Amino acid sequence: MEENLEIEFKILITKNIYEQIISDYKITSSYQQTNYYLMHPILSKLKYTLRIRQKNNQYELTLKQPQIRGNLETNLIIDKKTKDKIIKHELITNEIFDLLKPYQLDSTMFITDHFLTTTRNEINTEYGLICIDYNQYNDLEDYELEYEITNYTLGKQYFLDFIKKYNLTYNTNCSSKITRLIKSLNNNK
Numbered sequence: 582m583e584e585n586l587e588i589e590f591k592i593l594i595t596k597n598i599y600e601q602i603i604s605d606y607k608i609t610s611s612y613q614q615t616n617y618y619l620m621h622p623i624l625s626k627l628k629y630t631l632r633i634r635q636k637n638n639q640y641e642l643t644l645k646q647p648q649i650r651g652n653l654e655t656n657l658i659i660d661k662k663t664k665d666k667i668i669k670h671e672l673i674t675n676e677i678f679d680l681l682k683p684y685q686l687d688s689t690m691f692i693t694d695h696f697l698t699t700t701r702n703e704i705n706t707e708y709g710l711i712c713i714d715y716n717q718y719n720d721l722e723d724y725e726l727e728y729e730i731t732n733y734t735l736g737k738q739y740f741l742d743f744i745k746k747y748n749l750t751y752n753t754n755c756s757s758k759i760t761r762l763i764k765s766l767n768n769n770k
Contacts, residue, residue: 582676588651590740591727593755598747599724602713603702610703618759619691623684630759633664640664642677650733668693697762708739716758719765
């Protein structure tokens with residue numbers, strides 16, 4: 582299990598801006614990943630996110646907990662068998678679910694049938710990682726620019742300078758992927 586502080590700036594962008602950035606920069610890495618969200622009202626109330634990410638036939642269970650700046654991300658590599666058991670509401674014990682025990686939550690209690698697939702293009706920079714995402718969920722799609730940083734002040738200035746080249750502005754982070762997915766579910770009712 583590993584923990585890290587995730588600090589990122591992110592905005593939604595148009596398809597044209599998405600394509601322009603990819604054309605303008607050397608893409609360091611490109612891949613597809615699917616996030617399977619594990620949802621529960623208690624997690625929503627705490628503003629926690631729990632997901633299984635599938636990437637290159639590998640699986641990672643992640644708990645995100647909000648901090649003053651960013652999210653504390655706790656990650657645990659799991660196998661496909663464990664992923665399938667969680668999705669089927671079977672009891673699994675591991676370090677991530679141990680963190681949820683104080684809230685009387687276990688692996689059998691989550692809504693597990695919502696997912697989002699991202700095609701991600703990454704650009705390494707001096708201050709962090711730029712991620713250009715094309716997301717698909719519930720017959721919807723969107724485009725997102727994320728800048729993952731380690732130094733908040735330097736990273737924010739670099740992000741602002743970067744988006745200025747595309748006549749974009751930043752006030753606050755756009756809604757998270759899981760928030761957009763949940764909103765799309767509510768709009769389909």
